[in-house]
Amino acid sequence: MKDNKKKRKKKKKMTFYKGLLIAFCSGLVVIGVLLCMLYGALARYEEKVQAEKIPEEITIPSLALGGDAASPEAEVPSVSEDTVSEDAAAVSGNDLPAEEDEEPSFPITDDEKMLVQKTAEDFTKAYAVFSLKKNASGSTALSFVDHDSDLYGRLASYSNDWGVTYSSDSFDELEISDIKKIAESPAEYSCVVDCTYSVNGGAYSYDLDFEYKLKASESGDKIMIEDMQNR
CATH class of the missing domain: 1.10.287 (Helix Hairpins)
Structure with missing residues (x-):
């Protein structure tokens, strides 16, 4: 029991x-x-x-890199979301497109056109994020730029401390047009890029309008960005 x-x-x-x-x-x-x-x-x-x-009208610091990169507190003109392209492209060192004689044009193959288009598209996507977003790395954008060009030096020394990044940011209506071969030996090219960069799911969008000059490698299997300016 x-x-x-x-x-x-x-x-x-x-x-x-x-x-x-x-x-x-x-x-x-x-x-x-x-x-x-x-x-x-x-x-x-x-x-x-x-x-x-994020205000309806934002102030974008200048990206001209002749001297020190502008800070967010620098006195700069206020621009609307549709006019950011001029400031975003000022890193090229050209505030306004220079008046030049029409460049010569040489026959260009479909393979060359595809390579120019791919290079311009990939560089634009990397450059826009780098130039418009806070502390974004420029390593990806620099991988498409000719190391011996002035543009490479300006991009390599640039940094910013402004801008907000969202997971919903996207590129819309990215178009590469007017692809030309402007020199044969070594091969050089030019093209025009138009795209809309949407921020925060389309809450704000920036129209970017560039003109690129590109240079082929000695082997011809790779094309690098040599210069850029806003249009």
């Missing part, structure tokens, strides 16, 4: 401890779920606050 009582007491005690353990584990799971929900809510709130901080 005594043994049976001891067994029953022991069994009740084990059942009690098992219940406590299950309740404790359930509590941890509930706390974990609540923490995840809280983290998600805070992340959404922070993104909403950042979006509300």
Whole structure:
């Protein structure tokens, strides 16, 4: 009888401890779920606050790199979202397109056109993010630029401390046109780039309009950006 009582007491005690353990584990799971929900809510709130901080008309610092890169506090003209292209392209060192005689044009193959188009498109996507976003790395953009060009030096020494990056940023209507071969030996090319850079899911968009000069490698299998200017 005594043994049976001891067994029953022991069994009740084990059942009690098992219940406590299950309740404790359930509590941890509930706390974990609540923490995840809280983290998600805070992340959404922070993104909403950042979006509300972007004014309808923003001030873009000049990207001209003749001297030190402009800071966000520098006195610069205020531009609307549709006129950012002039400041974004000023890194080329040309505030306005220079008046030049019409460049000569040589026969160009379809393969050359495809290579020029791919290079211009990839560089534009890398350059726009680098020039318009806070502390964005320029290494990707520089990988498409001729190392011996003045443009490479200007891009390599440039940095900014302004702009906001969102996961929903995108490029819309990116078009490469007017592809020409302007020299044969070594081969050189020119093209025009038009694109719209949408920020925060299209809340703001910037029209970028560039003209590139490109140079082929000695082997001809690679084309690099040699110079750029805004149009």
